[in-house]
Amino acid sequence: MSSPLFAMQSLDKRFGQRVLFEDTCLELETGNGYVLTGPNGSGKTTLLRIVAGLEPADRGSLAFRAQPSALPGYPEVWRREIVYVHQQPYLFHTSIEKNIEYGLARRGMPPAERAARVRDALEWAGLSAHRDVPPHKLSGGEKQRAALARAKVLNPTLLLLDEPTANLDGVARKQVLELVTALCIDNHTVVVASHDPEIMRLAILNRLHLADRRVKTDD
Amino acid sequence: MDFFGPTSHAFGLLLSGDADLWRIIFTSLACSLVALLLISPPAITLGFLIAKVDFPGRRAVVVLVQALLSFPTVVIGLVIYMLLSRQGPLGFLKLLFTPEAIILGYMVIAFPVLVVFTLSAVQGADPRIYETARSLGATRLRAALTTLFEVRFGVMAAVFNGFGRVVSEVGCAIMVGGNIAGLTRNIPTAIALETSKGEFAQGIALGFVLIAVAIGINVALAWLQGRGGLE
Numbered sequence: 001m002s003s004p005l006f007a008m009q010s011l012d013k014r015f016g017q018r019v020l021f022e023d024t025c026l027e028l029e030t031g032n033g034y035v036l037t038g039p040n041g042s043g044k045t046t047l048l049r050i051v052a053g054l055e056p057a058d059r060g061s062l063a064f065r066a067q068p069s070a071l072p073g074y075p076e077v078w079r080r081e082i083v084y085v086h087q088q089p090y091l092f093h094t095s096i097e098k099n100i101e102y103g104l105a106r107r108g109m110p111p112a113e114r115a116a117r118v119r120d121a122l123e124w125a126g127l128s129a130h131r132d133v134p135p136h137k138l139s140g141g142e143k144q145r146a147a148l149a150r151a152k153v154l155n156p157t158l159l160l161l162d163e164p165t166a167n168l169d170g171v172a173r174k175q176v177l178e179l180v181t182a183l184c185i186d187n188h189t190v191v192v193a194s195h196d197p198e199i200m201r202l203a204i205l206n207r208l209h210l211a212d213r214r215v216k217t218d219d
Numbered sequence: 220m221d222f223f224g225p226t227s228h229a230f231g232l233l234l235s236g237d238a239d240l241w242r243i244i245f246t247s248l249a250c251s252l253v254a255l256l257l258i259s260p261p262a263i264t265l266g267f268l269i270a271k272v273d274f275p276g277r278r279a280v281v282v283l284v285q286a287l288l289s290f291p292t293v294v295i296g297l298v299i300y301m302l303l304s305r306q307g308p309l310g311f312l313k314l315l316f317t318p319e320a321i322i323l324g325y326m327v328i329a330f331p332v333l334v335v336f337t338l339s340a341v342q343g344a345d346p347r348i349y350e351t352a353r354s355l356g357a358t359r360l361r362a363a364l365t366t367l368f369e370v371r372f373g374v375m376a377a378v379f380n381g382f383g384r385v386v387s388e389v390g391c392a393i394m395v396g397g398n399i400a401g402l403t404r405n406i407p408t409a410i411a412l413e414t415s416k417g418e419f420a421q422g423i424a425l426g427f428v429l430i431a432v433a434i435g436i437n438v439a440l441a442w443l444q445g446r447g448g449l450e
Binding site (some may be wrong): 079080150 | 358
């Protein structure tokens with residue numbers, strides 16, 4: 001049996017006296033989609049942030065592509081393949097085009113190739129007409145779509161989405177939902193932390209549930 | 220005291236391109252700009268590190284830098300004078316009463332202004348900036364630069380405030396520069412000297428230049444902030 005794309009072993013995490021995770025384990029298989037559920041305050045965001053290397057854990061180990069890393073260490077090379085999108089994404093104070101180009105530039109991609117990839121990503125997110133627009137002129141749904149495009153353009157091995165449809169309703173929510181579904185179908189390994197019933201109902205997603213300081217699967 | 224006579228004479232001096240007057244203006248602006256150029260990179264870096272990195276003694280460093288902010292510039296001048304004087308530990312450099320000594324003094328004066336303003340700007344920055352940059356694959360250094368770019372108006376305000384502080388400084392410049400005509404005489408020291416001699420015209424002319432510089436700095440900052448909004 002092949003090893004999982006990402007594995008978390010014996011993870012402990014506490015904030016002061018509050019124990020969030022205790023001896024928690026998690027395995028993510030290549031190409032699978034997951035929806036991470038749990039009550040408010042159960043640690044969905046913290047779990048994604050630990051996987052993304054944005055939050056240190058107190059104890060435990062991580063492994064990506066069978067390469068282990070004892071916490072709190074987090075190999076820099078993983079950041080090239082694991083991308084996290086905040087619940088309320090931050091867009092840099094420049095154009096949407098430059099925002100989407102940011103990660104590609106960090107990877108040293110030639111400008112011509114970057115331009116083509118950014119153009120495709122803008123089209124994918126339905127933001128081609130907004131390429132030169134500064135973020136403060138976008139709606140909440142457009143900002144979320146821009147953040148998804150900025151993550152997708154990097155073709156990440158593991159994509160972590162934190163409540164992508166929270167704070168959205170109507171058409172904006174529907175558009176973001178379509179993009180999230182497309183990402184899950186598109187052979188990416190995706191973990192979506194969400195309360196959204198429509199995301200939770202997506203048949204292509206495996207269930208991960210946070211309860212009693214651990215991650216539980218539905219199998 | 221006649222106000223209008225010396226003032227009109229002052230404008231005459233400015234508009235006639237009086238060499239002595241423009242030399243003083245040049246010395247002032249050149250020393251201030253060079254000092255800012257030299258001290259900005261380390262000061263901004265320190266301000267960023269204090270804001271973002273939790274290290275032992277961080278609080279003490281913040282208190283020290285804030286204390287430096289309120290140090291009288293003439294005391295800073297006195298310390299540098301003692302360091303650079305012939306018997307001082309840096310006397311061998313032979314910098315006392317040179318523009319370089321003034322630049323050194325200005326660097327010390329501007330340093331805490333730059334650190335504190337940068338610290339404040341970075342502390343007030345949205346933590347998602349750094350995290351987003353890191354998550355998109357930026358190195359720590361690149362994510363730090365991205366954060367500084369996002370709070371660039373705060374950083375620019377730091378630099379402009381530092382410039383404003385040194386360009387109008389008189390105590391340190393007199394002590395370490397010596398107010399030597401054609402060499403270290405700058406706008407504030409010249410105003411002090413000319414006024415003490417009862418020569419108001421040159422003092423008024425230089426005063427107008429200082430006011431113009433102050434207004435220019437604020438106009439430049441406001442203009443840059445407007446452009447930054449990509450309006």
